[in-house]
Every structure is written in structure tokens, then in C-alpha cells.
Amino acid sequence: MSTKIYDRVALIGLGLIASSMFWAIRRAGLADEVTGYARSRATRDTARRIGLCDRVCDSAAEAVEGADLVVLCVPVGAMEQVARDIAPALKPGATVTDVGSVKRAVIEAVAPHLPDGVHFVPAHPLAGTEHSGPESGFAELFDNRWCLLVPVENSDDDAVARLTALWEGIGSNVEIMDADHHDLVLAVTSHAPHLIAYTMVGVADDLRRVTDSEVIKFSAAGFRDFTRIAASDPTMWRDVFLNNKDATLEILGRFTEELFALQRAIRIGDGDHLHAYFTRTRAIRRGIIEAGQDTDAPDFGRAKSVR
Numbered sequence: 507m508s509t510k511i512y513d514r515v516a517l518i519g520l521g522l523i524a525s526s527m528f529w530a531i532r533r534a535g536l537a538d539e540v541t542g543y544a545r546s547r548a549t550r551d552t553a554r555r556i557g558l559c560d561r562v563c564d565s566a567a568e569a570v571e572g573a574d575l576v577v578l579c580v581p582v583g584a585m586e587q588v589a590r591d592i593a594p595a596l597k598p599g600a601t602v603t604d605v606g607s608v609k610r611a612v613i614e615a616v617a618p619h620l621p622d623g624v625h626f627v628p629a630h631p632l633a634g635t636e637h638s639g640p641e642s643g644f645a646e647l648f649d650n651r652w653c654l655l656v657p658v659e660n661s662d663d664d665a666v667a668r669l670t671a672l673w674e675g676i677g678s679n680v681e682i683m684d685a686d687h688h689d690l691v692l693a694v695t696s697h698a699p700h701l702i703a704y705t706m707v708g709v710a711d712d713l714r715r716v717t718d719s720e721v722i723k724f725s726a727a728g729f730r731d732f733t734r735i736a737a738s739d740p741t742m743w744r745d746v747f748l749n750n751k752d753a754t755l756e757i758l759g760r761f762t763e764e765l766f767a768l769q770r771a772i773r774i775g776d777g778d779h780l781h782a783y784f785t786r787t788r789a790i791r792r793g794i795i796e797a798g799q800d801t802d803a804p805d806f807g808r809a810k811s812v813r
């Protein structure tokens with residue numbers, strides 16, 4: 507049973523994450539009013555048409571006026587401009603948070619623009635789909651998913667506690683993490699895998715031109731999963747890689763070394779190496795399931811939203 511946590515919440519950027527937050531906040535009754543702003547008129551019109559947000563504003567500054575919580579839900583590369591735009595209109599004592607997939611770069615881009623007396627508590631919900639835009643959101647997106655909070659130096663304890671309550675109220679489990687550690691962990695679990703999926707689908711597409719569509723026609727389940735991931739928003743992912751450069755390159759370097767080792771084992775017929783490697787990776791998957799951490803869920807991206 508949830509109760510109100512904020513009087514007014516402002517969502518800046520009205521795509522998958524913001525729209526899912528709105529439906530989830532509404533489902534749990536966590537705020538009296540939710541305002542919203544998106545840069546494009548078409549997105550604002552769509553939001554008004556589908557009832558996304560209690561009030562859709564024509565400027566970011568108007569949307570944040572009087573808000574107790576402001577959530578930046580734009581691509582990582584747009585965070586700094588949005589912070590500049592809203593800074594003069596922020597209410598003293600308000601909390602600003604974001605949902606960006608990268609944390610250190612967002613902190614460096616946003617924090618310098620926020621006035622004294624405004625609390626900054628960066629966050630990252632580990633939930634998403636390959637869909638984007640105001641019509642892609644649904645209330646259940648964050649259910650039983652992690653949301654990582656990455657408080658900055660001197661983050662206000664009360665602001666962190668209230669934001670924790672909001673994310674728990676919309677279904678998530680919350681954990682606190684340091685920004686650099688976050689960026690390294692996410693490079694392993696999300697960013698590098700996305701780049702690998704993009705690459706694999708690109709390779710298959712090149713091949714398709716040779717084999718006249720057989721690659722797509724007979725694609726197996728694993729490859730189909732790659733195509734889902736590789737359908738993710740190009741702007742979002744461009745910004746993720748440009749803003750988590752060091753950690754992603756570190757992980758991709760290690761990945762390439764392992765790939766070369768496996769490639770060599772295949773070339774020289776070293777079955778023992780392949781078998782030992784696959785035995786190790788299988789144990790990891792089994793360990794995840796035994797620990798009850800298998801979060802495989804139905805494809806919510808195609809599920810009907812509870813609005």
C-alpha cells in the first residue's frame with residue numbers, strides 16, 4: 507500500500523522511461539501532480555492526447571516550477587543542456603534526479619549547473635525495452651527490477667530516502683552505488699552486450715546480401731534476441747558509448763582477447779579449451795538461477811500497458 511511521497515513531480519523528456527514512471531507513479535498514487543515536458547511539439551501533442559502527465563508544459567522551466575522532484579529522462583548527451591534550462595526555475599529544496607544509463611558523465615554535466623539548496627541524487631533504473639517514445643511506456647516496467655541510486659558528495663540524506671521510497675513505490679529494489687563502479691558494472695552487463703548485439707546484427711545484415719535473406723528467414727532464437735537489442739534507440743546508445751568510453755573500451759578489450767582465444771581454440775581443434783570455457787559459463791548461469799536472481803520476464807515491450 508503506497509502513499510504520496512511528493513506533491514509535484516516534473517518529468518523532462520517524455521519517452522519510454524518517463525512515460526513508464528508516470529503510469530507507475532499514478533498506479534501507486536505517489537504524487538499529487540506530475541508535469542511533463544519534451545523538446546518536440548509532436549511528442550508533447552502525443553502526450554496530451556494519451557493523457558501522459560497531468561499537465562504537459564511548453565518549456566522545461568515551466569514544467570519544473572514548484573516541483574519537489576525533477577526527473578531528467580533525456581538521452582545522456584542532452585542532460586547538460588536541460589540542466590542549464592531548468593536551473594533558474596528550480597524550487598529551493600527541490601530534488602533533481604536523472605535516469606541516465608551512465609553516471610559519472612551525467613554528474614559532471616549536471617551538478618555544476620544546479621543552484622545551492624537544490625539536492626542532486628542521480629539514479630539508474632535497470633529496466634528497459636528496445637522501444638522508445640511517449641507511447642512505449644507501461645506501469646509494470648520497473649516491477650522487481652533494480653534501481654541504482656548514485657548520490658553525489660554531500661547528497662542530502664532525506665532527499666536520498668524520499669527518492670528511494672519513490673522507486674520502491676513504483677516496484678523497484680533500490681541499491682546505492684558509487685558512480686565509477688556503476689559505469690564499470692554497466693559496461694559489463696549492458697553497454698558491451700549492446701555493442702556486441704549491434705555488431706552481430708550488422709554482420710548478419712552484410713551476409714544477408716550474399717545469401718539472399720536466409721540469415722533472417724532461418725534466424726534462431728539467440729539471434730532474434732540480438733535483433734531485439736539491436737533495435738534499441740540509436741540516439742540513446744550513441745550517447746551511452748560516447749559518455750562511458752573508458753569502461754566500455756576496457757571491457758571490449760577483454761572481450762576481444764577472450765574471443766581471439768576461443769577463435770584460436772576452434773582453429774587448432776582444442777576441444778578441451780572450448781569445453782572448459784563453456785562449462786565455466788554454464789555454471790555462472792546456473793548460479794544466477796539458484797540464487798533466485800533470474801529476472802527473465804515476459805516480453806513487457808509488447809505487453810499491454812496498465813494505464
Ligand SMILES: NC(=O)c1ccc[n+]([C@@H]2O[C@H](COP(=O)([O-])OP(=O)(O)OC[C@H]3O[C@@H](n4cnc5c(N)ncnc54)[C@H](O)[C@@H]3O)[C@@H](O)[C@H]2O)c1
Pocket residue numbers: 518519520521522523524543544545546549579580581582584587588605606607608630631632633634635636637638639640739742746
Ligand atoms: N531505454 C532503456 O532501456 C533505458 C533504461 C534505463 C535508462 N535509460 C536512460 O533513460 C534516458 C531516457 O531514455 P528513454 O529510453 O526514455 O528514451 P526515449 O528516446 O524513449 O525518450 C527520450 C525523450 O527525451 C526527449 N529529448 C531528447 N533530447 C531532449 C532535449 N534536449 N530536451 C528535452 N527533451 C529531449 C525526446 O524527445 C524523448 O521524448 C536515457 O538517458 C537512457 O540512457 C534508458
Ligand SMILES: O=C(O)C(=O)C[C@]1(C(=O)O)C=C[C@@H](O)C=C1
Pocket residue numbers: 606607631632633634635636695696697735
Ligand atoms: O531489456 C532491454 O531492452 C534493455 O536493454 C534494458 C537495459 C539493459 O541493458 O538491461 C538497457 C539500458 C539501460 O540503461 C538499462 C536497461
